[in-house]
Amino acid sequence: MALDGCDRSSTRSGAQGNVITLSFWNGFTGGDGTYIRKLVDDFNKATPHIQVRMNAYMWIDLFQKLAGAVISGQAPDVAVMHVDDIPTNAARSLITPIDEVARALGLEASAYTSRVVWEGGVYRGKRYGIPLDMHPLGMFYNKAVLRKAGLNPDKPPRTGDEYMAVLEELKGKGIQGHWVTPFLFTGRFQFETLLWQFGGELFDPEGTRATFDSEAGVRALTWMVDLVKKGYSPANVSQDADYIALQNGRNAFNWNGIWQINGLKDVPGLEWGAAPVPRIGTQDAVWGNSHQFVLPRQHSVDPARQEAARTFIQWMSQRSLEWLKSAKIPVLKSVAESAEFKSMEAESQFARQSEYIRFPPAVAGIADAMLMVEKAVSQGVLGRASPEEALKAAAAQATQVVQHNRKKYGA
Known part of the structure; x- marks a missing residue:
């Protein structure tokens, strides 16, 4: 379901006046689509200077469309993919290293509930993904x-x-x-x-x-x-x-x-x-598996857009409790230990497994x-x-x- 079209005439130009419009692609076409759509709407209300237009496709279609978009210079600014899809897309140069974004946001392994989910976004020594959730x-x-x-x-x-x-x-x-x-x-x-x-x-x-x-x-x-x-x-x-x-x-x-x-x-x-x-x-x-934020490769780098994308990722990560209502478990210890999450009875039971969740190997x-x-x-x-x-x-x-x-x- 395409929730909004990707108007590259505005997103490529950077700012329209004082507003930067970002394109965000994901595969949340099921029940979790309602939750991600609400979060994007809330972000747009909270940040008038940054507006996000979201497109949701079936996962298999997302990767096909992403390849074409990158090659044609029409890549979205931010995307989400499963952790086991990161190595292949990194090897194909469809996504770019995101180490600087992680450092700028102050993200460290010690803040996460699982070593595996933090390392899951790494391919060949470089970080390509920032964890959003786990779903075991x-x-x-x-x-x-x-x-x-x-x-x-x-x-x-x-x-x-x-x-x-x-x-x-x-x-x-x-x-x-x-x-x-x-x-x-x-x-x-x-x-x-x-x-x-x-x-x-x-x-x-x-x-x-x-x-x-x-x-x-x-x-x-x-x-x-x-x-x-x-x-x-x-x-x-x-x-x-x-x-x-x-x-x-x-x-x-x-x-x-x-x-x-x-x-x-x-x-x-x-x-x-x-x-x-x-x-x-x-x-x-x-x-288990994990949804992670990634940055698709762009033909040209716009610092203002990079900063806006970083702001969006940070805002979404900090409000992951709302996202967990779509049936996910947290990756941040601060969320997992919160009274709000502990009140989510079924999700909390799944979260008891966080320390020993396993992913397939990071191989393209x-x-x-x-x-x-x-x-x-x-x-x-x-x-x-x-x-x-x-x-x-x-x-x-x-x-x-x-x-x-x-x-x-x-x-």
């Missing part, structure tokens, strides 16, 4: 289903043993408690979470070889496959059926993204809770290789190959992809 996987649970099965609806399981004991209890009552899907949402995210919990990694530190077919990877995918084989999950679960089943009382647990919070709030009469993903493996870990073109992870999960969950076979074949393909991308983007 977590566990939703149906309190009514647990109560009906004679279980404590206010004490969700935290360990692997506790989790399996509850699933077994539910199975005895005819309830398949955890539905496993073969899709990105949320099968792949669950696999990555479990891989890290069992001590594995997706790729080697240099991003030259896939390693998700390790013993840890096999244990992770086997755990998921066994839920189907042993009857804790139905087979061939369709996209989002696990989430819908939670709402309909057909399952008890759903590992899903924090972005589902507001949807559950709108379900009449649903008794639900949120909690961190249980520690199934040997250590705490959970999949990594999204191409991650498709192979998704393929392995699908093959395993659907029973088309054993976990070992599915992971081995996918890892070999993923290694070819990352090696090709090293040549494409430079080692």
Whole structure:
């Protein structure tokens, strides 16, 4: 949804009188679009000398449009992208280093809730992103289903043993408690979470070889496959059926993204809770991602526009509490420790995972290789190959992809 057109005749000219008009692009076309639009409106009211015109596109369209805009000299002044998209766009010179902006705003690692989110905006030793939020996987649970099965609806399981004991209890009552899907949402995210919990990694530190077919990877995918084989999950679960089943009382647990919070709030009469993903493996870990501010490359540098863009980023960052209502968790410690955020019950549960949220490696073109992870999960969950076979074949393909991308983007 394009919220406003990009009038480069005004934005390129810098100031119109005493007003600078900035162009801001993002991919917030879902429920979070309402929140970002309100924040931009509030900024425009608060800063009459700087006005922001926002365009929101589907994420996949955003990157295609950004490439064309940069090449033609029509790039937006500020944009937002996911942390795992930063390396590719930096390698393509579509965004520029933002170290000076971070220093000018006095941003330091110690102010953030997670080392990973602060370092997530760095590619090849240079900062390209300033964190806005994190949005991890977590566990939703149906309190009514647990109560009906004679279980404590206010004490969700935290360990692997506790989790399996509850699933077994539910199975005895005819309830398949955890539905496993073969899709990105949320099968792949669950696999990555479990891989890290069992001590594995997706790729080697240099991003030259896939390693998700390790013993840890096999244990992770086997755990998921066994839920189907042993009857804790139905087979061939369709996209989002696990989430819908939670709402309909057909399952008890759903590992899903924090972005589902507001949807559950709108379900009449649903008794639900949120909690961190249980520690199934040997250590705490959970999949997550982050939206970060970036500066697209311009054909010419205008100091006044740079200062205006910095003002906008700072203003938005300082008002992240309003943004968190769109179902995100804070990246700044000051916000995470505030009474206002702690009163956001479900979001606070997801935020308990902040210190051990994990991102894919900062490697250009990594999204191409991650498709192979998704393929392995699908093959395993659907029973088309054993976990070992599915992971081995996918890892070999993923290694070819990352090696090709090293040549494409430079080692």
